[in-house]
Amino acid sequence: xxxxxxxxxVSDDLVAALDATVARARGSALYRxxxxxxxxxxxxxxxxxPLTTRADLQAAGAHxxxxxxxxxxxxxxxxxxxxxxxxxxxxxxEDFRRDADAIRAAHPDVFAPGRIILNRFPFMAAxxxxxxxxxxxxxxxxxxxxxxxxDVPFPRALELARRxxxxxxxxxxxxxxxxxxxxxxxxxxxARVGLDTLFLGGAPVPPALQxxxxxxxxxxxxxxxxxxxxxxIGTSCPAGTLHPETTLAYCEVLPLEGAEEGxxxxxxxGVEGSPLVRFDTGDLVRVTTACACGDPRPGLVVLGxxxxxxxxxxxxxxxxxxxxxxxxxxxxxxxSVFFIVILADRVLVRIEARTNGTGDPAAAFRARxxxxxxxxxxxxxxxxxxxxxxSRSPHVYKPVVLADWRRPGRRILTVDEGMIEWxxxxxxxxxxxxxxxxxxxxxxxxxxxxxxxxxxx
Numbered sequence: 001x002x003x004x005x006x007x008x009x010v011s012d013d014l015v016a017a018l019d020a021t022v023a024r025a026r027g028s029a030l031y032r033x034x035x036x037x038x039x040x041x042x043x044x045x046x047x048x049x050p051l052t053t054r055a056d057l058q059a060a061g062a063h064x065x066x067x068x069x070x071x072x073x074x075x076x077x078x079x080x081x082x083x084x085x086x087x088x089x090x091x092x093x094e095d096f097r098r099d100a101d102a103i104r105a106a107h108p109d110v111f112a113p114g115r116i117i118l119n120r121f122p123f124m125a126a127x128x129x130x131x132x133x134x135x136x137x138x139x140x141x142x143x144x145x146x147x148x149x150x151d152v153p154f155p156r157a158l159e160l161a162r163r164x165x166x167x168x169x170x171x172x173x174x175x176x177x178x179x180x181x182x183x184x185x186x187x188x189x190x191a192r193v194g195l196d197t198l199f200l201g202g203a204p205v206p207p208a209l210q211x212x213x214x215x216x217x218x219x220x221x222x223x224x225x226x227x228x229x230x231x232x233i234g235t236s237c238p239a240g241t242l243h244p245e246t247t248l249a250y251c252e253v254l255p256l257e258g259a260e261e262g263x264x265x266x267x268x269x270g271v272e273g274s275p276l277v278r279f280d281t282g283d284l285v286r287v288t289t290a291c292a293c294g295d296p297r298p299g300l301v302v303l304g305x306x307x308x309x310x311x312x313x314x315x316x317x318x319x320x321x322x323x324x325x326x327x328x329x330x331x332x333x334x335x336s337v338f339f340i341v342i343l344a345d346r347v348l349v350r351i352e353a354r355t356n357g358t359g360d361p362a363a364a365f366r367a368r369x370x371x372x373x374x375x376x377x378x379x380x381x382x383x384x385x386x387x388x389x390x391s392r393s394p395h396v397y398k399p400v401v402l403a404d405w406r407r408p409g410r411r412i413l414t415v416d417e418g419m420i421e422w423x424x425x426x427x428x429x430x431x432x433x434x435x436x437x438x439x440x441x442x443x444x445x446x447x448x449x450x451x452x453x454x455x456x457x
Contacts, residue, residue: 010043017269018046018250025275027067030060035277047252051265052279057087057229065274066090073273077126079228089228090273091126098270099126099232100133102245106235107222110168110197111139118161118195120147120171126231127201127224131170140168147175154182154387161193169219170199174401174415176213177336182387191218199224204304206324208368210240212331225302229276230266234300239292241299245270251300252278253287259316261286261303282306284318310342310404313372319402322347325368326401329376332359337385339415342404343447344454346373350413352385353378383436385415388429405451413440413447 019040025031026038030052040046057065065088066073074093078086104111111117111134121128123146135142143160145152152160158179160166169176176198180190195217201224210221223236233251234244244251248270255262264283268276284306288299304319311317322340330338330351337352347369351361361376382388403412410417417440 014246014250015040015042017247018043018267021267021269021275022277024067024272025277028060028274029064030056031067031277046250046267046278049278052276054087054280054282058085062088063090064088065276067275068092068273075126075129075273077124077228087229088274089231091231091271092273095231095271095273096126096129096133097137098248099226100130100137100139102232102248102270103130103224103235104134104137104139106237106245110199110220110222113138113140115140115168116164116166117142117168117170118145118157118164118166119143120145120157120169120175121202122146122172125202126226126228127170130232131199147171154178158182158186158188158193161195162188165194167195168197168199169195172202173200173205173209173213174203176200176217178385178387180213180216180336181385185387190216193217195219197222201225204302204320204323206320206327207240208324208328208331208364212327212336216336225300227281229274229279230268230281231271233266237291237293237295241288241291241293241295242302243291243295243297243299246297253285256284261318263306264300264302284309308404312342312347315369315372317369317372321369322402325349325365325372325374326351328364328368329361329374332361332364333378334358337415338401339384339413340402341413341447342402342406344406344451346375348375348377348447350377350379350384352381352383354381382432383414383439386432386436388432405447411444411448413444 022035022038022040026035038049072092073090075091077089077091117131117135117140119128119131119142121131128146132142132144134140143164143166145157145160183190183193196219198213198217198219198221200221205221205223214221223242225234225242226232230249232245233249234242236242250267250269252265253262254265261284264281264285266276266279266281282305284303286301286303288301291299302320308319309316310322326338326340326349329349330336333351333353334355335351335353339350341348349365362374365374401415405411
């Protein structure tokens, strides 16, 4: 496998940092033998080492990646497990400090004294702790309001933002969609809530979705990229380009044969607790250059995990592409709420629509994915995202807006089904819930028959 032709700046300091990472990594059971005697004197030395896979991390066990005694560690984290088994990470206070300082240095106007941050990242995820630490180090006032939280359901989060005059929402990308719908249900224009920045990470945030959220909230959108295993990889600049933090991670892009995109491989520089050497993130990326912001570092477009790629109509599509096109279609109907279903012969995009809108959703979709067969299904408000029921549910999961029905697992058709555990409803809510369930079940059966006919054909 060849290295990408795009190179990050190479210096003696970088080579020394990579050598130090290898030396630290030998302290873990994972790397003790495989890196015995290894020194990094050039990038060729690094690239000669085998990749570290997620299977390697899982085989190492909970403590297998830990390279330091427990007395020097302050945090244990696990990946969400959305793509398989969870991976374990051990972090030091310095690991958090480096990431927090890098985020604040990249966005000094966003994370500044006196600015109020509604921190909706789940508590198990490292970004929640990074936001708190940024505030503690002078970057604002944090409100700990993680969305997987019995104490702060969506209505209270919206109320907190309004009552405190919050300036910044730090959250998963679907959070401002849900809060925006909840605000509208209460007769509130989201743009008048007062948030001026949306700091979003944990899932793709393609341009069409960014533009929609920016317009609905009257806010700037910043994309955060990293993982439980690697910690911070980068954030987006004012021009919207995601630039890697080269002092924290060394990135390699291993190109796929005959494709523009490649697999992202990361060697951590800024992690002491569980350092990783040539970790195959599983993410597919495109590399960009010559950003309008003037930053000389290349940019990354994160397309999604390799197993999540979809083959349809002779094309290979990624979650980033599908969400971008679906968000554009929804925007044409003046909506932020959509759900994507991959069927045998087409992409189904279900969109909550209050009005007929002024745009052409099919044209908006095809402008981004020409030649991809698509069915646009407008549904009435509340069919995909019932904010009344959601506002009463204390048990919320990491949300999804895309389901590939051609693969084993649940055949999800709505945002609700993928993110919440239902509370006990009132009679009125129960009637609405039953109507929605029956309608969704009927649609599921029809699509299932379509899928079966397509497979037989």
